[in-house]
Each structure stands twice: as C-alpha cells, then as structure tokens.
Amino acid sequence: MRNLLIAAGIFWSAASLAAHPEGEYVARVADCMACHTTANGAPMAGGKAFPTPLGDIYSTNITPDKTHGIGRYSYADFEKALRQGIAKDGHPLYPAMPYPSYAKLSDADLRALYDYMMQDVPPSATANKESEIPWLLSARWPLHLWNAFFTDSPQPAPANASDALKRGAYLVAGPGHCGACHTPRGFAMQEKAYDDSDAAFLSGAMIDGWYAPSLRGLNLSAEELKSLLLIGRSKHAAVSGSMSEVVTQSTQYLSETDADAIAQYLLSLKGATPPRQAQSSQRASSSDAGKTVYLRYCSTCHGEQGKGTDDNVPSLVNNPMVQADDPGSLVRIIVDGAETPTTRGNVSFKMPAYRGTLSDQQIRDVTDYVRGAWGNGAGAAQ
C-alpha cells in the first residue's frame, strides 16, 4: 500500500510526504478531491460547480484555512458535516455532498481523514462562491426535511459474510460512494437505496449525460473488475466518461486487497431485474444500416466481430456499457469520443468523436446494431 501512496505524488506533489498516510488513503478512496478541486485551483479549495435544475451550487473550500476553509472545524464539527451533512454554522449541506454514504465511515477512518485534512492539506485562502439557487431554497430549510426522510444510519453487514465481502461492502457503500452515480434517484433526488438491503442499490442511473450501468449481476471476472478499478481498463474493456475521472483520482490508488474486496463484493450482488429482452425485431431494417455504419467507421479499431484488440481497444461483446439498460453512455461515447485514463498501468488510447461525421439516424442505427450484434441482446435505443 505504501507504493500506491507514493504513486499519488504524480497528481499531488506533496502526497507521498503526508504525515497521515492512512487519512490520505481514506481521502483518495472517498474522492474528496474530485468535487472540492477545480481544474486550476489549489487542492481541496472548492469552487467546482454542480448544476441543479434550480441553478448552480458550488463545492466549498475544505483546506484548513481558518477564514475561508474548515480550519476552525473541531473533530465533532467535521463528523457532523460528513455524517449528517450539517456545516459548522448549522446550515444543512446540499446532498451533492455524498454524506449519506460518508455516514457509514468507521470512526477510525473518519479520525484519520480529519487529521490528514487538518495537518497535511495546505491551507488556501480561496473564498467560497455563493450558490445561484433562488432565495427561497437557499434558505435551505427543505434540506432538514430531506435529511429526516432519506438518510439512514450505518447498516451492519450480515454476520456470516467473509471479511473480504464485509470490507468490500464498506468501501462501496461508505467511502467509495459508488451509489452516488450508480443508484437511481427518487423524486427528491435522494438515492433510492444506500445499501444492499434494497435491490435498487447500484442498479444503474443516468448521471450528467452518462449512464452509470448497473453493478449488480455483472458479467465480468474478479480479475477484470479489479483491473478496471486499478488501471481503468481490463484486457477487454475500458472505462470512460465520469468513471474515467473516478479511476484517475480515486480507485487507481486502492490497495490490491481493497480492489479485490470491492470486486468480490460487487460480484456477490444479484441482478436487480431480469435482463431486458432484445427488441431488435422491431427495428429489423435498421440492422443493415447499422452494420454498414459499423463496418465503415468502427470496425478498423473494434474489429468486425466487435472483439477489439487486447490491451488497446475495448471489446464491445458482453461489455457493460454496450449492454446497459439505457443506451445513454453508448450514444454519448459515439458523439463525444473518449480517452482511457492515464494511470500507473495504462497509457491512454483515444476513441474519435463522431459528432458532425455521423447523422443522428446513423448514430441510432449503429447504436442498435452494436447492442444487438455478437450475442449482446440489449434492447433497441427507442
């Protein structure tokens, strides 16, 4: 695990010198950086925008600066913010901050995280930005209600689970907050479940124009899954979109044992719903058109049989993104292209963007083709 922490220095120069490496590890797994740092800003100095239907809100400065950051937070204040979503001055935090997941952090991890945040993160005098939410909501009163209804207390793991499964469940539902993107949300933006006592947990959700597929009943080996988390690709698949950022900033720093625990735990989850039946018969005519587009634009890299090339171009056969209930990410990657994350174990490879090259109809055709070809059997795009 020390080796992994040293590798962190590539992205954060002082990282390997942290006086609290345990806390730094928790910060990595919990991915505090992702939301609390802007592209050119100081680490953890906040200011990243989170669009909501009512206007943007901004993450805050969580460096130990005493004026602009959380330098005056006691451990009790910190615990209240992370577990209950209540800031030091008593106002409830918007649920963009995934405190319902962080509520599950162990006391030891939370303490280590606090020591690290207070003593290793350099203070930055960056002022917080005001949110753009209209005044009625920025009075923030509905959030107290939100909290009362939707956040639960930590769920004990079943007594007969192995240590690896327990650790995996903890990492996924707690610090890793995988459900923040992979669990569907309900009418008030709450995640429909915060642990595996409910089959909605990790059953797939749309997030910022990407579909984060169901992590239940995954058709991958533990090795492949581990490799996706640690280097952003496996022999046959690759991550993209927001998952690329998750890998770059967070999961690539997992210890082997923890990556293994997550893989074992996820593979122990049963599928939420029976796989949808292919509806390709409804779109029989689109199939040929889609094949033509595929052979012309895609097969040079992904191969006529969709198998890709080991270690460079992902296989589209039996691929979680291709087979997801919702074709959102597949369409998105064709339109915008993608790049595998640069991690310790991976040199980045690019997929070109087809915006402007392919018409909307061609994109629909090739989407349906890929979802139905080579035994994939996912539903048609509409």
Ligand code: HEC
């Ligand atoms: C998915 C995005 C996201 C992640 C991940 C995240 N935060 Fe936040 N956090 C936010 C946002 C957005 C706010 C501001 C909410 C508001 O103003 O109501 C916030 C607010 C806070 C606050 C309140 C600070 C204040 O202004 O008083 C603390 C403390 C905090 N986060 C700590 C953390 C820590 C520690 C981690 C990692 C364990 C973390 N956050 C991870 C989005 C995130």
Ligand code: HEC
């Ligand atoms: C910020 C949102 C976000 C978070 C947090 C997140 N994911 Fe994802 N994840 C996505 C999106 C979007 C995709 C679809 C893109 C893709 O398939 O690579 C995805 C895809 C995946 C895939 C399929 C990769 C493939 O082969 O295409 C796996 C496995 C996965 N996530 C695991 C996890 C785990 C485990 C966690 C928690 C440690 C996690 N994710 C947290 C957004 C997220």
Ligand code: HEC
């Ligand atoms: C120049 C080579 C190249 C061409 C041409 C190409 N791709 Fe890709 N594709 C890639 C690479 C490299 C990746 C990995 C990028 C990533 O997922 O971050 C990828 C990723 C994908 C993924 C995501 C796989 C996963 O595991 O998440 C899908 C789906 C996909 N391509 C479909 C297509 C389709 C459909 C076409 C034609 C319209 C196409 N590609 C054309 C190289 C290519």
